[in-house]
Amino acid sequence: MIQLGFMASGRGSNVHAILSECLDGTIDARGGVIISNHADAGVHLVADDFDVPSVHIARDQFSTGDAFAAKLHSTFVENNVDLILLAGYMRKVPPMLIRAWQGKMLNIHPALLPKHGGKGMYGLKVHEAVLNCGDSETGVTIHFVDEEYDRGPILFQHGGVMVEKSDTPETLAEKVLKVEHLAYTKAVSRWIERYSGK
Numbered sequence: 001m002i003q004l005g006f007m008a009s010g011r012g013s014n015v016h017a018i019l020s021e022c023l024d025g026t027i028d029a030r031g032g033v034i035i036s037n038h039a040d041a042g043v044h045l046v047a048d049d050f051d052v053p054s055v056h057i058a059r060d061q062f063s064t065g066d067a068f069a070a071k072l073h074s075t076f077v078e079n080n081v082d083l084i085l086l087a088g089y090m091r092k093v094p095p096m097l098i099r100a101w102q103g104k105m106l107n108i109h110p111a112l113l114p115k116h117g118g119k120g121m122y123g124l125k126v127h128e129a130v131l132n133c134g135d136s137e138t139g140v141t142i143h144f145v146d147e148e149y150d151r152g153p154i155l156f157q158h159g160g161v162m163v164e165k166s167d168t169p170e171t172l173a174e175k176v177l178k179v180e181h182l183a184y185t186k187a188v189s190r191w192i193e194r195y196s197g198k
Helices: 013-023 043-049 065-078 095-100 124-133 169-195
Strands: 002-008 029-036 054-056 083-086 105-109 137-144 154-162
Touching: 002 013, 002 065, 013 029, 013 043, 013 083, 013 169, 029 043, 029 065, 043 054, 065 095, 083 169, 105 169, 124 169, 137 169, 154 169
Parallel strands: 002 029, 002 083, 029 054, 083 105
Antiparallel strands: 105 137, 137 154
């Protein structure tokens, strides 16, 4: 069975959704380990709920970026992880880690890439950009992670989130979040079917 590793900075709603789908058999996988760069992140409570180990690993704990990347890598390897999922991880992933997990690391972006992606495009800034462009529709994209922000090959997109004139970045974020969980679970299943070799 596929073992999932997660990187998250916040409450971990996507982690919760994916682990729930694993538990009920919708996804043929299980949680391996959850890494957060914040010791008090809500995702640690999600880890406790699902009996998945969680670890606080942050850049400022290490004297070099390479040592930080090596610790992240070894944590995933020691927990027999097959696929890493970025789920609201609000730091740049070390290039060394990306290269080591090429094709085995996914990220979710709250817009329909290639629009509204790139450096600095995260959280409410993405939804502000959607509104400023006058887009009539938005959604989410799950893509492979490479060394360019939001430029990796797209694995799965879920559109159909209609943008209303009355929407604010906050209301749009709420609407997009409702499809994020469904889209990410579908993307994980697609990766398992196409790329896991299991």
